[in-house]
Amino acid sequence: MKVSGIFTTQTAELGVLIILAQPALVNQLMQLQGEDTSKVDKIGVYGNRTTPLTVQKQHQLADRINKALPKDSKAHAVTGQSVRDEATKSTQESLGFVQPLILIFAVIALFVGAFIIANTFTMIVRDSMRGYALLRSVGASPAQVFFSVVIQALILGVIGSVVGVLLGWGLIELIDWGLSKGGFPLSGSPTPSPTAVAVGFMVGVVVTVIGSAIPARTAATAPPIQAMNETMNPEKPVTARGWIGAGMVAFGALCWLLCWLLAAKKVSWAWLTTVGTGWLLCLGGVCTAGGVIVLAPALVTGAAKVLGWLPSRIPGDRHAGHAQHRPHETSHRQHGRRPVRGRGNRQLPERARLVNARLGERYDRRQSSCRLCARLRRALAIRLAEGRQ
Incomplete structure (x- = not known):
């Protein structure tokens, strides 16, 4: 088989590769695939090679073809518009779930x-x-x-x-x-x-x-x-x-x-x-x-109890109930009251740094609270002075 040229169409073919060949070659290839070459599903009839026909002229052409067909023939002619409408309806039914899904x-x-x-x-x-x-x-x-x-x-x-x-x-x-x-x-x-x-x-x-x-x-x-x-x-x-x-x-x-x-x-x-x-x-x-x-x-409280059940069985002072309180304040109080101890000397510097950091956070928080109270006192004093005037 020799390729003699490449052609294009004005309509979308949905990814289909179209090959034009001699009828004898097409029949031979279809017979090799086990298909019946004595029958065809569709035959395209064009009333005009350049200008598409109107719907009325399509119906007239279909009527002429149906009159020319034998009365006992199983074939019948339909308009191109009806074929397109049927294909569109079938596509919409098969893809109708896309719009609700989106x-x-x-x-x-x-x-x-x-x-x-x-x-x-x-x-x-x-x-x-x-x-x-x-x-x-x-x-x-x-x-x-x-x-x-x-x-x-x-x-x-x-x-x-x-x-x-x-x-x-x-x-x-x-x-x-x-x-x-x-x-x-x-x-x-x-x-x-x-x-x-x-x-x-x-x-x-x-x-x-x-x-x-x-x-x-x-x-x-x-x-x-x-x-x-x-x-x-x-x-x-x-x-x-x-x-x-x-x-x-x-x-x-x-x-x-x-x-x-x-x-x-x-x-x-x-x-x-x-x-x-x-x-x-x-x-x-x-x-x-x-x-x-x-x-x-x-569900957070119940999930914390369920997920914290196994860690609560591990020896130590941490338990699942901490998740239901204020973890930062609880940890501040614990680190402030708990003595520095460990299994070995390697843990002592780490615990000392941790205690020092916690104490520094407490001091900074107290200092910020004092500054905030001072600002509030000044604001209240200004408002009282304005009220007296």
Whole structure:
């Protein structure tokens, strides 16, 4: 076989390699593969070699061919538009799960992003709680403290949204390039529309601001006297939160069970068929992810007891109950009261350095508390003087 040339087509062939050859050679190759060469599945008939026919002319051509065929013939002519519609419908049915799956991942990503943002700002606010309480003590209003945290979140949301839009655009271009190389080019342009860019940007900013709202409220409601306390934020009961999270997880599992029953055709409920598997998958994923996030803090104490059971059997003064208290303060008290001892002389210098470091931390903390008290006294004296005037 000799290659006489290379040709191209204007339509995407989905990675198919097309070879044009003489009918005798094609029949010979098909017979070698064990295929029947006496029958063909489809025959393409073109009414015009250069200009595509309209739908009306396609129907006229199909009717002419059907009239010319024998009455007992199993073959029949259909229009090219009907073939394309059938292929499109088949493709949509086979790939119908892709859009709900992408929607599920998008919603879960929003929830996880909001949780990470809220956790980050919670740690930032917890670390800076004395500073916010000091601002409250010198006259800052709760609204000023609240908006100071929200403005930080707004700036980070704008920067993160811009970076996210650019990364998403680059990912689309990369996917388009990969599909084109594999013979599956996209029909549309990979460049996102201004509406898509604006929606993505606004969603990123709004999620960031919402995620920082609760930590900002915690900072705004901090009492001024808390600036002099060693304990920053007392732990709140999580029993109600645990029940809410467990309910969300159970509801998400129920949605997934209904989705499986609908997909496996185990039930034929009309309302379930109307809802569809896509919405059930999406709702189940959102409720399960959100429920795990809400339920996790309620499981920390029990998990600490279970995981700390084996280490508690090891001889020593460390036990699992330390995880339920303030580990830093407990370690300070223990190192301050425990004498320096060890199994050998090699451990003595290390323990001495540890005790020295702990004592230095205590001294620095006391010095900072004294300076903070002095600042509060000066601020209160200034306010009293202003009130007398």
